Amino acid sequence: MRKLNIFRAGKLTVAVTALLALAGGFVGVSAAAASQSAAHPVSAVSGETFVIGTDTTFAPFEYRKDGELTGIDMDLIREIAANQGFTVEIKSLGFDAALQALQSNQVDGVIAGMSITDERKLVFDFSDPYFDSGVQMAVAESNTAITGYADLAGETVVAKRGSEGETFAKSIADEYDFTVKSLADSATMYDDVKAGNSVAVFDDYPVLAYGINQNNGLKSVTEKEQGSSYGFAVNKGQNPELLAAFNAGLADLKSSGDYQSILDKYLEQPAPAAASGFFGLLTDSLPALMKGLGLTLLATGLSILIALVLGVLFGFFKVSESRLLRGLASIYVSIFRGTPLLVQAFFFYFGLPQLTGQSIDVLTAGVLTLSLNAGAYMTEIVRGGIQSVDPGQTEAGRSLGLSYVTTMRRVVLPQAVKIMTPSFINQFVMTLKDTSLLAVIGFAELTYQGQQIYASNFRTGETLLIVAALYFIVINLLTMLSNKLDKRFNK
Amino acid sequence: MSTSAITNTSASSKISVRGLRKSFGSNEVLKGLDVEISEGEVVCVIGPSGSGKSTFLRCLNKLDQHSAGTVIIDGFDLGDKTVDLNEVRQHIGMVFQHFNLFPHMTVLQNIMLAPVELKKESKADARATAVKLLDRVGLADKADARPAQLSGGQKQRVAIARSLAVNPDIMLFDEATSALDPEMVGEVLQVIRDLAAEGMTMVVVTHEMGFAREVADRVIFMADGVIVEEGTPAELFGNPQQERTQDFLSKVL
Ligand SMILES: Nc1ncnc2c1ncn2[C@@H]1O[C@H](COP(=O)(O)OP(=O)(O)O)[C@@H](O)[C@H]1O
Numbered sequence: 001m002r003k004l005n006i007f008r009a010g011k012l013t014v015a016v017t018a019l020l021a022l023a024g025g026f027v028g029v030s031a032a033a034a035s036q037s038a039a040h041p042v043s044a045v046s047g048e049t050f051v052i053g054t055d056t057t058f059a060p061f062e063y064r065k066d067g068e069l070t071g072i073d074m075d076l077i078r079e080i081a082a083n084q085g086f087t088v089e090i091k092s093l094g095f096d097a098a099l100q101a102l103q104s105n106q107v108d109g110v111i112a113g114m115s116i117t118d119e120r121k122l123v124f125d126f127s128d129p130y131f132d133s134g135v136q137m138a139v140a141e142s143n144t145a146i147t148g149y150a151d152l153a154g155e156t157v158v159a160k161r162g163s164e165g166e167t168f169a170k171s172i173a174d175e176y177d178f179t180v181k182s183l184a185d186s187a188t189m190y191d192d193v194k195a196g197n198s199v200a201v202f203d204d205y206p207v208l209a210y211g212i213n214q215n216n217g218l219k220s221v222t223e224k225e226q227g228s229s230y231g232f233a234v235n236k237g238q239n240p241e242l243l244a245a246f247n248a249g250l251a252d253l254k255s256s257g258d259y260q261s262i263l264d265k266y267l268e269q270p271a272p273a274a275a276s277g278f279f280g281l282l283t284d285s286l287p288a289l290m291k292g293l294g295l296t297l298l299a300t301g302l303s304i305l306i307a308l309v310l311g312v313l314f315g316f317f318k319v320s321e322s323r324l325l326r327g328l329a330s331i332y333v334s335i336f337r338g339t340p341l342l343v344q345a346f347f348f349y350f351g352l353p354q355l356t357g358q359s360i361d362v363l364t365a366g367v368l369t370l371s372l373n374a375g376a377y378m379t380e381i382v383r384g385g386i387q388s389v390d391p392g393q394t395e396a397g398r399s400l401g402l403s404y405v406t407t408m409r410r411v412v413l414p415q416a417v418k419i420m421t422p423s424f425i426n427q428f429v430m431t432l433k434d435t436s437l438l439a440v441i442g443f444a445e446l447t448y449q450g451q452q453i454y455a456s457n458f459r460t461g462e463t464l465l466i467v468a469a470l471y472f473i474v475i476n477l478l479t480m481l482s483n484k485l486d487k488r489f490n491k
Numbered sequence: 492m493s494t495s496a497i498t499n500t501s502a503s504s505k506i507s508v509r510g511l512r513k514s515f516g517s518n519e520v521l522k523g524l525d526v527e528i529s530e531g532e533v534v535c536v537i538g539p540s541g542s543g544k545s546t547f548l549r550c551l552n553k554l555d556q557h558s559a560g561t562v563i564i565d566g567f568d569l570g571d572k573t574v575d576l577n578e579v580r581q582h583i584g585m586v587f588q589h590f591n592l593f594p595h596m597t598v599l600q601n602i603m604l605a606p607v608e609l610k611k612e613s614k615a616d617a618r619a620t621a622v623k624l625l626d627r628v629g630l631a632d633k634a635d636a637r638p639a640q641l642s643g644g645q646k647q648r649v650a651i652a653r654s655l656a657v658n659p660d661i662m663l664f665d666e667a668t669s670a671l672d673p674e675m676v677g678e679v680l681q682v683i684r685d686l687a688a689e690g691m692t693m694v695v696v697t698h699e700m701g702f703a704r705e706v707a708d709r710v711i712f713m714a715d716g717v718i719v720e721e722g723t724p725a726e727l728f729g730n731p732q733q734e735r736t737q738d739f740l741s742k743v744l
C-alpha cells in the first residue's frame with residue numbers, strides 16, 4: 001500500500017517524507033520549544049518552525065553522540081528557540097552544503113561555527129557574535145620536529161576548506177614557505193596529519209582542543225591566534241525576525257549564565273574516555289549504521305525501479321525508426337553519462353531549487369539523481385539487449401504477419417531480457433554503491449552515518465571497515481539472490 | 492500507371508513485378524525486374540552470390556522496400572501505403588537460409604505463435620493444426636523439443652511448418668538448404684517437392700540445380716541485379732542462350 005503511494009503523481013515528496021520518518025534515520029532533529037510557558041515576552045517568531053542547517057563534523061560545535069546531534073551550536077540554538085518560543089528542525093548537511101542550502105533558501109538559517117567575515121556579510125546577515133574563536137596549529141603526537149610556524153618550510157599543512165584556519169594558514173604560507181591543502185572536514189584533516197600526508201593542521205582552537213581530548217592523536221603546538229567571532233546567519237534580507245529572536249535569546253542566556261554553562265560543558269577538559277574495543281564500537285555504531293543501510297536500500301530500490309522504466313522507454317527510443325526519438329534518447333544518455341554523478345547530485349539538490357525557486361528534499365534529490373543516472377546506463381543496456389537479438393528473429397516474426405509490437409513482445413524481448421539480466425544486476429550493484437555519494441548532500445545513508453560516527457570518535461579506520469563490511473555483505477547477498485532468480489526465470 | 496499494370500496482369504497472376512528497382516544507399520542492387528508468376532507455378536531463381544536473389548525475394552513481402560516499380564501480391568499493391576502489410580504477409584510465407592526459429596519456444600509454440608497472436612484460430616485449434624503440420628513434415632515426435640535440440644534439416648522442416656500455419660497461398664524459399672549438411676538436404680527438398688505437387692505457388696532461390704530442373708515450371712537466371720535469361724528447365728539448362736548463363740552453369744553443373 002505504502003509503496004503504491006510513492007508513485008502517485010505529486011505525492012512523491014509527501015510519501016518520501018513519511019517513509020523517512022518511518023525509517024527514523026533522517027538527519028533532521030526537531031527540538032520542541034519546551035519552556036514556551038516561561039515568562040518571556042512573546043517574540044515575533046513565536047510558534048513558528050525554522051529549518052536550520054549545520055555542519056556534520058565540527059565538534060564541539062556540532063557532532064553526533066549516540067546518534068543524536070549535540071554540541072555548543074546545537075545546545076545554543078535549541079535553548080534560544082525554547083527561550084523565544086519557536087521550533088527548530090536541524091539539518092546536518094556539512095559546512096559547504098549548509099551555506100549553499102542557505103543561499104538557495106533550502107534552510108532558514110545556518111549555525112555551524114561560522115566566522116563572521118566581510119565576504120560572507122555580502123551574502124548573509126549575521127547575528128551578534130556568540131563565540132570568539134581563533135586559529136591554532138596542531139601536529140601528530142609523536143612529532144617533535146615541528147614546534148612553530150618556522151619549522152614548516154617546504155612542508156604541507158591542511159586546513160578546512162572555506163574556514164578561518166585556511167585563511168590564516170594561507171596568509172602566512174608565503175612567509176614560512178609551506179603549502180596549504182584544503183580538506184572538507186576535521187576528521188579527514190586529523191587523519192591526514194596522523195597518516196603523515198601533511199605535517200600540521202590549522203583549525204579553530206575549540207575544535208582542536210576537543211579532538212585532542214578525545215584522543216585523536218594530535219597535540220597543539222602554538223598559542224591560539226587572535227581570531228574572528230562566530231555568528232548565526234540568515235540569507236541576506238531574509239528572516240529578520242529569526243535573527244532578532246536569536247539575538248534576544250542569546251542576550252537572555254548570557255545574562256542568566258546558561259550560556260557559560262553550555263561552553264563549560266564542551267570546553268572544560270573532559271577526562272579522556274577509555275576507548276572501547278572493536279566489538280564495543282561495533283555494538284555502539286550498529287544501530288545508526290543500520291538506519292543508514294535502510295536508507296541506502298530505500299534509495300537504491302526506488303532509483304532502480306525508476307531507472308528501469310526510463311531505461312526501457314529510452315531504450316526503445318534508441319532502436320526506433322524515428323530520428324527524433326533516437327536523438328532524444330541519445331541526448332539523455334550523453335548528458336547523464338557525460339557528467340559526474342557528484343555534479344548531478346549537487347545540481348539537483350542545490351542548483352535546481354535556485355533555478356526553480358522550489359525547494360526539494362534530500363531523498364527526492366538523491367533518488368532523482370541516481371535514477372536519471374542509472375536510467376542512462378539502463379537505456380544502453382536495453383538498446384544493447386534488443387540489438388543483440390538476431391535481426392532474423394524480427395524478420396521471421398514480421399514475415400508471419402505479426403505486427404512490430406507483437407514481434408517485439410513475443411519474439412525479441414524475451415530473448416533480449418535474458419541477455420540483459422546480468423547487466424541489470426550489475427547496474428543494480430553500481431547504483432547501490434553510488435548511493436554513498438549522496439552523503440555529500442547530507443543524505444543520511446550508510447556512508448554518511450559512518451562519517452558521523454568517526455567524526456566524533458576519531459576511529460576512522462575501524463568505522464570504515466564496519467561500513468565496508470556492511471556494503472560487502474549486502475551487495476553479495478543481493479547479487480547471489482539476483483543470480484538465483486536469473487537462473488530460475490531465464491533458463 | 493498502376494491501374495494499367497493490374498489490368499495487364501492475367502487473371503491467375505499471383506505475383507506481378509514491374510520495373511522493380513532497389514538501392515541500398517547509392518548501391519543499386521536490383522535494376523529493373525519484370526516477373527509474372529501465375530497460380531500454382533513453381534519458379535526457381537538461380538544466379539551467382541550477390542546478384543540480388545535474396546533482395547528480390549525480400550521485396551516480395553516488403554522485408555525490403557523497393558525503390559521503384561510495382562510489386563503486386565494477390566492483387567495487393569505493396570507500394571500502396573493503405574495496404575495492410577500484416578494482412579498481405581499472411582498470404583506469403585517465407586523460409587530463410589538460417590531457419591530463424593524462435594529459440595525460447597518449443598517446436599509447437601513456434602508453429603502456434605502466429606495463428607494464435609493473429610487470432611486466426613483458438614489455442615486448441617492452433618495446436619491441432621500445428622500437430623498436423625508437424626506430422627506432414629515428418630516431425631510429429633518433436634512437438635515439445637526446443638529448436639536447439641534439432642538437427643539443421645529438422646529445424647528447416649519446422650520453419651516450413653511454421654510458415655504454413657498461417658495458411659499462405661504463396662511460399663518463398665531463400666536458399667533453404669544452403670546451411671544444411673549434405674545428408675539433410677534431401678529431407679527438406681522432399682517437403683518443398685510435396686508442396687509443389689499440392690499446387691502451392693512458390694519462388695525458390697536455390698543452388699540445387701538438379702532440384703530446380705526437376706521441380707521448377709520456370710527457371711530465372713539473375714546476375715548483377717537483372718534477369719539475364721528465363722525459361723523452362725529444359726530450355727535454360729539444356730540450351731542456354733546467354734553467355735553469362737552458360738558461364739554460370741558450366742561452373743555449377
Ligand atoms: N541491407 C542491406 N544493406 C546494404 N546492402 C545490402 C543489403 N542487403 C543486401 N545488400 C547488397 O545487395 C547485393 C545483393 O545481395 P543479395 O540480394 O543478398 O544477393 P544474393 O542473395 O543473390 O546473394 C549485395 O551486394 C549485398 O551486399
Ligand SMILES: [Mg+2]
Nearest residue numbers: 544545546666
Ligand atoms: Mg542470398
